[in-house]
Amino acid sequence: MTNKSHVQKVDVAILGAGAAGMMCAIEAGKRGRRVVLLDHAERVGKKILISGGGRCNFTNIHCRAENFLSENPHFAKSALARFTPSDIIALVEKHGIRYHEKTLGQLFCDRSAHDIIAMLERECAEASVRTVVGANIISVNRSEQFQVHTADTVFQSESVVVATGGLSIPKMGATGLGYTLAEQFGLRIVECRPGLVPLVLNAKDREQWCDLAGVSAEVVAEAGARSQRGSFREKMLVTHRGLSGPAILQASSYWHPSESVSLDLAPDVHVMAPLLLRNARRDTAAAINAIRTVLPARMAERWISIYPPDDWTNASLTMMEQQLHAWHLTPAGTEGYAKAEVTVGGVDTTELDAKTMQSRKVAGLYFIGEIVDVTGWLGGYNFQWAWASGVSAGLSA
Incomplete structure (x- = not known):
């Protein structure tokens, strides 16, 4: 005193x-x-x-x-x-x-x-x-x-x-x-x-996806350990450095460094179903059209360019379907307390x-x-x- x-x-x-x-x-x-x-x-x-x-x-x-x-x-x-x-x-x-x-x-x-x-x-x-x-x-x-x-x-x-x-x-x-x-x-x-915070992607994923900044889609984002795992169905937004939007912010509170985030890009939708029909057209254009029913056009095109099927068999199309529902990314980190809504x-x-x-x-x-x-x-x-x-x-x- x-x-x-x-x-x-x-x-x-x-x-x-x-x-x-x-x-x-x-x-x-x-x-x-x-x-x-x-x-x-x-x-x-x-x-x-x-x-x-x-x-x-x-x-x-x-x-x-x-x-x-x-x-x-x-x-x-x-x-x-x-x-x-x-x-x-x-x-x-x-x-x-x-x-x-x-x-x-x-x-x-x-x-x-x-x-x-x-x-x-x-x-x-x-x-x-x-x-x-x-x-x-x-x-x-x-x-x-x-x-x-x-x-x-x-x-x-x-x-x-x-x-x-x-x-x-x-x-x-x-x-x-x-x-x-x-x-x-x-x-x-x-x-x-930091919690309720945008995620920063690693260098490879940033190069592949972040030029699509501004693109958004409804997803289910999951993160965290089994005992404390959060799953949220809301919008995801691609940013210049990674991912944001309500679904990502929610999942970020459960995420820990070095863990992956799982994204279902097509909740409740069997995306490849049209290609599995008898006599259906099976090629890149058909796949993009199918994916565009759940993702914006630019993201659908990018998805096929990064994850092309090995061939157009039922097995490959099923594998593509599974990947759309379980896209695993390992963020490099978050935007930190500066952008976090909570601690x-x-x-x-x-x-x-x-x-x-x-x-x-x-x-x-x-x-x-x-x-x-x-x-x-x-x-x-x-x-x-x-x-x-x-x-x-x-x-x-």
Whole structure:
């Protein structure tokens, strides 16, 4: 503590004014707790503002624990049951925010993510939450109480809630502070990696495919080990460096370096069936025409040029069919945290109480949101985890 620092006493200090932190502050404030919400950014909810293309995909009506990746797949159940999609929808409707369902249960604001920020700020104000932006956390320690040190203030609190987010999108201010604090207090960290992120192909595959950047197709993408394997039927997009699109982003959270990704390029379609008919034409043009029923023309032509059949027998055509349904690629890597929407891994859930999000080792210390080893699918699931984990901690801290 410097001579210029002054001490402020609060009940709850929340580090991070994102979706989880603000929701936690609201719930704790409603209980009459003296809450300070601290964020190093110049304004609250910066990542909320860029979410969903600026319209904030604030929940998914189909949200279940099965939509999350974690070393403990059951951990999220308690919080998700305590605060459901219906609860956040009720809050959004209370504030008169118009919204719509896009696809697969994803709910977006009609107008702007600014509406969600305004909602959270109003709720914080009504709960007497004090918000301090531009507050760089220098250190956090604990004796009889916690001391959260910023440049000019020491906040003494009974509870500290770490809602600092993950490592994704560092240009928005993401840091590793929360993980440092977890390790400082003796909590285990499940190894982190970028999730919901485009994949980069190896040099050979880039040369063969990436000049088709912009081409997209509906596929089933699968990745991951048998115990934690994700399979997603959505669009795939070819990029200048590899593959993206919803199907690839989803699968990327399950992918580990050196593993392959399996792509079904023709879900539920027997592509070669027309060529197997009696007296059917069997040549390159016929094969391209067949493949064009499931893939864009340029990709169909490229497929045949790279994977021509040995001959035009039934066996070769069957082999081509199988390859279209199980195209295995081994990516060179991902586009990294700069392009990742989330961080996979984080504070080990065995270290936390599933009902309250409180550390089992350090009373009064809580971890919520993206920093926890609970990672949602694309499509509003991570927001629902932020709301739910924030409420769980706010009811206890």
